[in-house]
Amino acid sequence: MKEIFEQYGGVLITVVAILSVIAVIIFVVGQGNSSVIGQAFIKIINSFVDNANKNAGINCKLM
Numbered sequence: 001m002k003e004i005f006e007q008y009g010g011v012l013i014t015v016v017a018i019l020s021v022i023a024v025i026i027f028v029v030g031q032g033n034s035s036v037i038g039q040a041f042i043k044i045i046n047s048f049v050d051n052a053n054k055n056a057g058i059n060c061k062l063m
């Protein structure tokens with residue numbers, strides 16, 4: 001086991017770091033409407049559509 005860590009320790013640390021970054025990205029970005037970024041985009045798009053509709057005199061809801 002010691003020999004494995006001596007030879008591949010750097011590679012193992014790199015792989016764990018990359019997998020951790022991927023896990024954080026998946027958690028933050030997520031899938032669909034339940035993610036933090038997804039909610040932010042929905043909020044921005046709804047705000048834009050609401051403001052555009054107010055300026056145009058249209059009463060329409062996107063989501």
